Amino acid sequence: MHDPERDEDVTADSNPFEPISDKRDHQGPGEVQGNIDALARLFPDAVVDGKVSLDVLADLIGQQADRSGAEGFGLRWPGMNEARKLSAQPATRTLLPRQDESVDWDTTRNMVIEGDNLEVLRLLRRGYTGAVDVIYIDPPYNTGNDFVYDDKFGASRTETEMAAGLRDETGSLEHGAASDLAADRRAGASRHSKWLSMMYPRLLLAHHLLKETGVIIVAIDDTENARLKLLTDRIFGAENYIANVVWQGGRKNDSRYVSVGHDYMLIYAKNERSLKEKGVLWREPRQADETTLKASQQAWLESGKKPEEATRLMKKWISSLPAGHPAKENNRFYEFESDGRVYRKRDISWPGGGGPRYDVLHPVTGLPVRVPARGWIYSKPERMQQDIDNGLIVWGKDHTEFINRKTYLDSDDGAVPTSVFERKRTSSSKALDQLLGEGVFEYPKDKDVVARWINLAAAGNSDALVLDFFAGSGSTGHAVMDLNAADGGNRRYILVQLDEPVKKDGYATIADITRERLRRAGAQIAQQGTLDAQGIDTGFRSYKLADSNVKPWDGTAELDLLDSVDNLVSGRSTDDLLVEMMLRLGIDLVTPVATRKVAESTLYSLAGTLYAFFGGDLDAAKADEVARAIIAWRDEDPVDSDVTVVVLDTGFRDSSAKLNLAAALRQAGVTTLRSI
Template sequence: MTDDFAPINELDGPGEAHGNVAELARLFPDAVVDGTVDLDVLRDVLGGDAAPGGAEGFGLRWPGMAAARRLSALPATMTLLPGPEESVDWDNTRNIVIEGDNLEVLRLMRRAYTNSVDVIYIDPPYNTGNDFVYDDKRAATQAEHEADAGLRDEEGALQTGAGSDRADERKTGAARHSKWLSMMYPRLLVAHHLLKESGVIIVAIDDTEHARLKLLLDRVFGAENFIANVIWQGVKKNDSRYISDSHDYMLVYAKNEGLLTSLNTRWRVRKEGIDEVFRAASDAWEESGHSAEAATLLLKEWFAGQRGRFTAAITNYNLIDDQGRVYMRSDLRSPNPRPNLQYDLLHPKTGQPVRRHPNGWVYSRETMDEQLASGRILFGPDHTTLAYFKRYLDEQEQEVALSVFEQPRRSASQALERLLGGKVFDFPKDVGVLARWIDLVTQSDPDAVVLDFFAGSGSTGHAVMELNAADGGNRRFILVQLNESIAQNGYESIADITRERLRRAGKQIGGHRDAEKPAIDTGFRSYRLAESNVKPWDGTGELDLLAAVDNLAKGRTSYDLLVEMMLRLGIDLVTPVATREVAGNTLYSLAGTLYAFFGTDVTVETADEIAGAIVAWRDLEPVDSDITVVVRDTGFKDSSAKLNLAAALQQAGIKTLRSI
């Protein structure tokens, strides 16, 4: 055999342990010798920014933390099996739903989706004290936790010390918190890789783990990237013993808040109820016969009947001008004293200077003249009264989002019950709330990529489709849900509910959409996590993936192998795939940049045919980038056939050859 077709399994991906060492070797070659990092040398080259070994540091610590961190750097060893039969619009959709353990799925995604996700929204399982389904095969027993924490000696005897006040429930609680943190930590570390530099993560949580989750997010994303601690107030609980604990939190972090600042990023939301005010003002304008004074009185009467429904950001706009536009009188004083703002503003009737605040006017002389010319400065009867700026409501439709909002959760449950025809899922996320926050943190980006790796009933995907339906956007979602058994109302797992919810929601949204408007993506591709198609592969690159002649797992297809190849090479799963029949098997083309052939029993003559087909296809649909060809390593009759294919491709200018 030859090494012309480099094995895919020997490649390293971002964030994986081998790749991390390689990156350190690139940056600090003196600190890496024979693939091993010399920590003392690394501390030397980092200088004063490196903490000495054994140094105490501020931050969250728990038993099992190091093991959890190592999990994030392991390479993925599994694959995803495509399920077109349980998908919607497989050939055209760019949305993805994956069933399986989210840690392994995130590691699989890391190669293709690093720095690709605009917003991550997750609502992880709350720590209720019950067993976790996300245990990563390391569910800590009480004894194991005590050993990790140093409470048991080498022989397993409990060592609490004389006079210890460690109560049993305190030790049990510590083990439970440690287990939950060890579940979250590696997933957040991999998620950090997936976010764009301008990306944002939102994590929902309750009081039980809020404090620890905040410290954990500080560690993973950096305390300097903390944006907000949002409080979601639900319905009051009158049966609470002490205080109505009816709220949850959403912790919001940027991946790089400094970048957002440099880009002058400002998150704004549309003022709630503003359209209702516009309708009331329009009705008042028409009823008044286009009289500004009469219309203003009618609008103020309407506001009086809506007491408590709107904030001051809306109710302050209670005037209507002679054009029928709603406005308010806004202060013209400068917040800070400046010499160029200390000038006289003459009253149009008396010709005398209008009363001026000691700080001066908010506008410079030039800007004030422009506002005067456009009729935006309002004067009183004479110069002894104040002057105001006419601020129109239709120019102030946006406002800063508040860190506290109220939304009953029952409405989300009722909506899901109506959609699925019964109660099948407890505590679904509210589609409207998710859509609002996703839209806010992505600044209404119509092409945003949204990830939720605790997908539950699929509310995040539903919210993305609703946003696209509202503004014609092309946002896409990637959802990951564990194959957690539920056996309720005909559903075997929560992932079954996820898919069915998206099918029905997509159909509902598509059915309500105006036929004259462009179609939106209401489909999804379904995948399931599974063992690798080829055996064995442990992700280390030390084993020959296809040492055996029959190395393909039973029941797997060449398309299954194609998906695994895409994952290992870091290719987006929704990359367009075209096919042609060559030498009795399928030749795949991925956007013209990669060709894959997984046929077997390839002879010298067949190799010539395959090479000719690839070159002809390349010449018919040329691309500007380099081209990669991937073949099945055990697909050749002998080494001559493999050499022949490699030589023919290289002669045609195709240099990057891989095997799987």
């Protein structure tokens, strides 16, 4: 198979397969070494021998450096520093594939992951950094009850009080020991601190996963809205803040003072400048435009195709509508052009005043028209000229009159979403009861609201990747499938849900409810039979968070060499090991995988660019068989990129078998060899 004389660079004492980074090695994006590497690329003078000089870094960024001890505006709470560290920790666990719980495993690109979302986000970081278009989360509101997300560094009330200076080093209360009000304040501070410490590392990880043009939407109520706004300003940057949308969901007539029936959706871009540079606009179909358009077409025909008469008939129709009819809003200003196209005059001044002032010449008189008191809406004359050239300006009879913009009724410009909307929350509960049965899940997210804002945040991108790491009943996944069914899109979702126990017949955990909802919703959509719904992805791959497939060594005692000969956890399959390998190498978990049987085990091909073999007890003959199978498969399905081969480090009977496999592969041109 190969020429032994060419193997002089491979000795019996060398390992020809480079080990895949150990799970304790902080090398990935957002992990400790990854952060140092990023700093080294930006500021090489500040990183010497792998260590960061904070003094040099401060000098390089000049006056923007916040020296230790300097006062600054921002959110602080006891336990913040420890919570931040959680985001930079490496992933120590893995995901186990659950094909029996999945739908269309071989073809779907959606994923449902069961387990603590902090660890799952760490696992996803290597493969999905900069890959997510929209994150929509509805985290648990801070009700004061114990959190099911109890992270390692979550502070107890006593720890919080000590960090805040309310207790001395012995743990004794120093302030207001006998005061009920003081006790309440201490309890409140502890609850807020614990909730913020839960959210902080997860949002830091979310920031890594978003694309530069990505958007995150976080649902929240009054209790933590103000603190969450400061926290998200810190993580995503106040300059990337989009809006704090208010959702009025109902009225509470038993309230003592004010009916507080609203929640919020805090919206941030990963990089708002990137959205602006790409010309991204958030627009949605105007309400009742279709009804109005049909009425205008009827008026045009009845008028004998005369613009003035058609306009009169149109105004008559609008006046006949009942108060509150959506088609009545603003439509009285629609007018007809000579070809029957309908438009509405729009203001052309700068919102709020202080806009630019420059000359816009009237096409008849050639003199500058009147500039609005608030200035022009467009900052540059060139942008105004575009509208003039496209016939989108309504001119007065001469330069003494104001001008307007045209908005055509049949245009696809759409409407800008408002920051306040109303929709009863009970509708989402009723819809889920119809799908799963009554009372299976309380207070589900409204899939229609989620779908609307996902579509807006993705700017209509029908291939968007959507992440929800507080999945609940699975509303976000349902919303993504609905969007695809409506326009034939290829959006995909990743849902993460804690294996939180529930007392519901047929369901052991909330994640069980998530999966069942997606199964039933997908089946309903597939049965609709509409043209757009045909062929859309209504499946999902199910995974469960678990300990690594590789036995850990905690470093506290001598490594047992006999036990290390087989370093895999008992009962795990090669499919399990494949997923862990993909996570460590940062490979999308839905990458197409093909298999063949070789040397009594499974040989995997991941889109022809990576081959993995986790068989054991390989002697020289079997190693040669594996090498020949890999090379033959590569030659059958050649790719333009380099090919990587991954093997099980303990899968060889002796070192000569490992060297034989490596030499055969290298002789065939495969030089990237890894082991796990």
